Amino acid sequence: MAEPEPLPQVSSEPTTPPQEGSGRTKTKNKKNRSKKQPKRAGADTDGLSSGASTMVEDPFFVLAGGKEGGFLDLEEIDEADFGIFGGVLDDVGQSVEEAGKDHGKKKKKTKKRKRGGDGEGFSGDAALVVENDQVDVEKVEKKVEDGEKGDKKGKRKMNMKKRKVKDNEMNRESDEDVASDKAEDMQDDTENMEQNEDDELILGEDDVSAWRELRLHPLLLKAMRRLGFKEPTPIQKSCFPAAAHRGKDVIGAAETGSGKTLAFGLPVLQRLLEEREKATRLQQEDEKMEERSCGSPLRALILTPTRELAKQVCDHLKDVAKFLGIHVVPIVGGLSMEKQERLLKKKPEIVVGTPGRLWEHMSMNNQHLVELHSLSFFILDEADRMIERGHFRELQSIIEMLPLTNGSDEQAARTMPNCETVPILQIKKRQTFVFSATLALSSNFRKKLKRGLSTSKASTPDDVSSIEALSKQAGMKSNAEIVDLTKASILPEKLEESFIECSEEDKDAYLYYILSVHGQGRTIIFCTSIAALRHISSILRILGINVLTNHAQMQQRARMKAVDRFRESENSILVATDGFARGMDFDDVRTVIHYQLPHSTDVYIHRSGRTARKSLAGCSIALISPTDKSRFYSLCKSLSKENLQQFPVDHTYMSGVMNRLSLARQIDKIARKTSQENANKSWLQRNAESMGLILDTSDSEEDHVQGHKKRKATSAHLQKLQQELSDLLQCPLQPKTFSRRYLAGAGVSPLLQKQLEELAKRNASNNSSKSKNKGSGFVVIGQDRVEPLQALQNSGQEVCVNIDKEREKRRVAENWRRKKHEEKKRTQEQKRKDKRKAKEMA
Numbered sequence: 001m002a003e004p005e006p007l008p009q010v011s012s013e014p015t016t017p018p019q020e021g022s023g024r025t026k027t028k029n030k031k032n033r034s035k036k037q038p039k040r041a042g043a044d045t046d047g048l049s050s051g052a053s054t055m056v057e058d059p060f061f062v063l064a065g066g067k068e069g070g071f072l073d074l075e076e077i078d079e080a081d082f083g084i085f086g087g088v089l090d091d092v093g094q095s096v097e098e099a100g101k102d103h104g105k106k107k108k109k110t111k112k113r114k115r116g117g118d119g120e121g122f123s124g125d126a127a128l129v130v131e132n133d134q135v136d137v138e139k140v141e142k143k144v145e146d147g148e149k150g151d152k153k154g155k156r157k158m159n160m161k162k163r164k165v166k167d168n169e170m171n172r173e174s175d176e177d178v179a180s181d182k183a184e185d186m187q188d189d190t191e192n193m194e195q196n197e198d199d200e201l202i203l204g205e206d207d208v209s210a211w212r213e214l215r216l217h218p219l220l221l222k223a224m225r226r227l228g229f230k231e232p233t234p235i236q237k238s239c240f241p242a243a244a245h246r247g248k249d250v251i252g253a254a255e256t257g258s259g260k261t262l263a264f265g266l267p268v269l270q271r272l273l274e275e276r277e278k279a280t281r282l283q284q285e286d287e288k289m290e291e292r293s294c295g296s297p298l299r300a301l302i303l304t305p306t307r308e309l310a311k312q313v314c315d316h317l318k319d320v321a322k323f324l325g326i327h328v329v330p331i332v333g334g335l336s337m338e339k340q341e342r343l344l345k346k347k348p349e350i351v352v353g354t355p356g357r358l359w360e361h362m363s364m365n366n367q368h369l370v371e372l373h374s375l376s377f378f379i380l381d382e383a384d385r386m387i388e389r390g391h392f393r394e395l396q397s398i399i400e401m402l403p404l405t406n407g408s409d410e411q412a413a414r415t416m417p418n419c420e421t422v423p424i425l426q427i428k429k430r431q432t433f434v435f436s437a438t439l440a441l442s443s444n445f446r447k448k449l450k451r452g453l454s455t456s457k458a459s460t461p462d463d464v465s466s467i468e469a470l471s472k473q474a475g476m477k478s479n480a481e482i483v484d485l486t487k488a489s490i491l492p493e494k495l496e497e498s499f500i501e502c503s504e505e506d507k508d509a510y511l512y513y514i515l516s517v518h519g520q521g522r523t524i525i526f527c528t529s530i531a532a533l534r535h536i537s538s539i540l541r542i543l544g545i546n547v548l549t550n551h552a553q554m555q556q557r558a559r560m561k562a563v564d565r566f567r568e569s570e571n572s573i574l575v576a577t578d579g580f581a582r583g584m585d586f587d588d589v590r591t592v593i594h595y596q597l598p599h600s601t602d603v604y605i606h607r608s609g610r611t612a613r614k615s616l617a618g619c620s621i622a623l624i625s626p627t628d629k630s631r632f633y634s635l636c637k638s639l640s641k642e643n644l645q646q647f648p649v650d651h652t653y654m655s656g657v658m659n660r661l662s663l664a665r666q667i668d669k670i671a672r673k674t675s676q677e678n679a680n681k682s683w684l685q686r687n688a689e690s691m692g693l694i695l696d697t698s699d700s701e702e703d704h705v706q707g708h709k710k711r712k713a714t715s716a717h718l719q720k721l722q723q724e725l726s727d728l729l730q731c732p733l734q735p736k737t738f739s740r741r742y743l744a745g746a747g748v749s750p751l752l753q754k755q756l757e758e759l760a761k762r763n764a765s766n767n768s769s770k771s772k773n774k775g776s777g778f779v780v781i782g783q784d785r786v787e788p789l790q791a792l793q794n795s796g797q798e799v800c801v802n803i804d805k806e807r808e809k810r811r812v813a814e815n816w817r818r819k820k821h822e823e824k825k826r827t828q829e830q831k832r833k834d835k836r837k838a839k840e841m842a
C-alpha cells in the first residue's frame, strides 16, 4: 500500500501535481490545499502528462470556495442518496464477459477493505433522528398553536426538542462516517444477494433483436434485457450508429421522455467496452502491461444543469453499467468536497456533474479531472439551459480545460501516463454530444442546423451564449450528426393539453377541484414562485390533501425524501418550482398542473414533459388568470397551437369547493399569523441572547390578561373552524344532482369510504338473501375518481386560442370602452352646459 498522497503546497512556483497513490488516503487537510488556475490542457503538449498547471492568482477563488456557481435554484443533493460505484474496477487481465460475471465475487473482496475505510456515503441513522425530531417539533408547534397544552409547557417542550434537533445536526457530521459504513455494508449485502446478472434478465435473447440490429455490444444487449428495454427509442436508434460506429459528434433533439439519456449514454458505454476488449487483447500480447496500474483515466464528462438531474443521469447509467465494471460517479454541489475527492481518486471512467462543483474540483487541480488527455466524450445534457442568461460561467472554464481536438491521436497517447485501459492505438478523437428536448425551439437554431455548423459565423472565444458557439468551443466538428426528431409543437404526441380560465383568486378552488374530483394518478403542480408553492401546499394540506413539496429553499434531505415519496406512491401529489421541470423522470405522472404560468415556452415544455413520457398518455392543465392571458396566447403561438381544450369543469361541485376553501383560508391565515408571531419572538430572543441582553418580557398585569384572552379567543375560533371543515370533509363533495344511491367519490375520507363500502356490501348480501330487491342497491364510487386525462378525453371542449383573434377582440373591447367614456364625458359636459344656461336664464 502506498503512502498517503502528500497535499500540494501553496506556492507561487509552477508545480506538478503529485502522482496518485494507489492506496486510500485519509488526509483531509483542506487548508493546505493549493488553489491553482488550471491551464488549458492541450495548449501545452509536454505538460500534458503531468497535468502541470501554472500557479497564478486564482480568479475563481470565490467560486472555488463558495457555493455552486450560477444556477441559484440548483438542487442540493444529499450524499446519502448516492451510491459510490456502480461496480468494481475491472480486472483488465480478464475477458470482458468474465469481468461482468465475477462482479459479485469481487464486491465481496472489496467490501472487507471498505469496512475499515473512510466511510463515504449514507448517514441514514443520524439523519433519521434529526428528521424524526423535526416532525416532533412540528407536532409540538402545532399543539402550541392549538392552545392544547397551555403556552409555557408547550414552549418549553418545543425548545427542548429544537435543542435536540440542533445537537443532532451538529453531531451528524461525526456520526456520518459510522452511519455511512453501516449503509455501505447494507448496500454490499443487498448487492451480494443479487447473485448473477442472468437471474435478473427480463427479456429473452430474441426479444432484443432490434438492439442487435444496431450492433449493440453483447454486454449492453444483456443490460437491455435486464432493464426490459425491448427496442431502442427513435432518438437512440438515430444516434447510436453515428455516435458509436462512425465516431461522430451528435446534436440531438427529441421530445421529453424519449430516452435521450441512453441516446448519449449507450455510445459511451459501447466505446469503453470495445476499447477495453482491445486493451485486454493487447495486454495478453504485451506482458509489460501488467506492471501498469494507474486505474482508468476520465473517459466521459457529462454536464447537466441541475444536481438532481446529474444524480438521475448517473443512476440511469449505473443501472446499465451495473455488471460492466464501468464506473459512473456524480460530482455535484451540496456534497462534501473531500468525499468527492475520494470518489475521484478511484478514477471512475464516467463523471456526471454540474458545472459549478466540477469547476471547483478542477480549479483545485483535481488530478482525475484535469488530466483530460484521454477524455473521449464531452456531453452537455439540457444544453440550452446551460447557456441561459449567462448562468454557467464555470462551463466556459471547463471547456477551456478540454484538450484541443486537432492534435493527433498518437500525440495524445504519448502524453498519457501508463494507463491500462486506453492503450496508444485505441485512442480516438474526442466526441461531443449536445442534447435537449428544446434545442430546436428557436426557429433560428433550426435554420442554422439545416445549414450546418460549418457555415455559421465564428464566435468569440469567451462566447458560449449560443448552442452553436458552445458546441464549437467544446470541439464539436463541423460534420456533426444532427438528429432533430422534434415536431413543430415539440411536445409529446400523447399529451392532452388543456386550460381553465379563472380569476387569480379562484386558482386555489380549481386546483382543489381538479385534485379532489379528478385526482387519480401521480400529479405535479408547478409554481414559479416559492411563495405561491407555500401558499397552495398549506391550503391543500388543511383541506386534507397530502402534498409533497420540492423547492430550492428546502433542506436537501427533505427534498430528496419528497422525491422518493413521490416515486413510491402512484397517487402522490408534488408541488414544485421550475428547478424541477427539466429532465426529472418519474413513472407514470398522469397530470401536470401549471398553477402559475412559466416565464418561457421551454419551461412550459419541460414542465409538461414530466407527463406523457415513454409514449404514454398524460395531461397538462394550465390555470389561466386574466393577467396570464396574453402570455398564454403567445405561448400557444410559439408552440403553433391554435386550438386548446378547455378542461371540463363540473360547476355543480364549485359551491362545495368554495365552502371548504373559505374555511381552509381562514385557518391558514390564523396559522400563518401565529407562526409569524412565534418566529418574531424567537428571532428577538435569539438576537438578544447573542448580544448578551436580557429581554424585558414583563408585561403589565392588564396586558398579560388581554394577551391571554386574545390567544384563548383565537384558539377557540381556530378550533371551531377546524371542526367545521372536518365535518365538511367527512361528506362527499357532492354535485347538486347527488343521489342517495350513488355516493360520488370526491371528498370521501378513507374512513368514510371504508364504512360506505362495508355498508354497501352488507346491503348487497341482504338484498341477495331477500330475493334480490331491485332498486335498493347502494353504490359507492368512493375514491376511485375520474382522472383528468379521462375527463378531458370524454368531454374536453376545444377552444380556439388564436392570438390574432384575441388581439382583435381586445381591440374591439378597448374601442367600445373608449367610446363609452367619451360619450359619458360628452353627456356630463352637456349637463354642465345646460345647468349653466339654466342659471343664466334664472
Ligand SMILES: Nc1ncnc2c1ncn2[C@@H]1O[C@H](COP(=O)(O)OP(=O)(O)OP(=O)(O)O)[C@@H](O)[C@H]1O
Pocket (backbone or CB within 6 Å): 228, 229, 230, 231, 232, 233, 236, 254, 255, 256, 257, 258, 259, 260, 261, 262, 436, 437, 582, 583, 584, 585, 609, 613, 614
Ligand atoms: N429503449 C428504451 N425502452 C424503454 N424505456 C426506455 C428506453 N430508453 C430509455 N427508457 C426509459 O425512458 C424514460 C425516459 O428516458 P430519459 O429520462 O432519458 O428521457 P429524456 O428524453 O432525457 O427526457 P427529458 O427530455 O425529460 O430529460 C426513462 O425512464 C428510461 O429508463
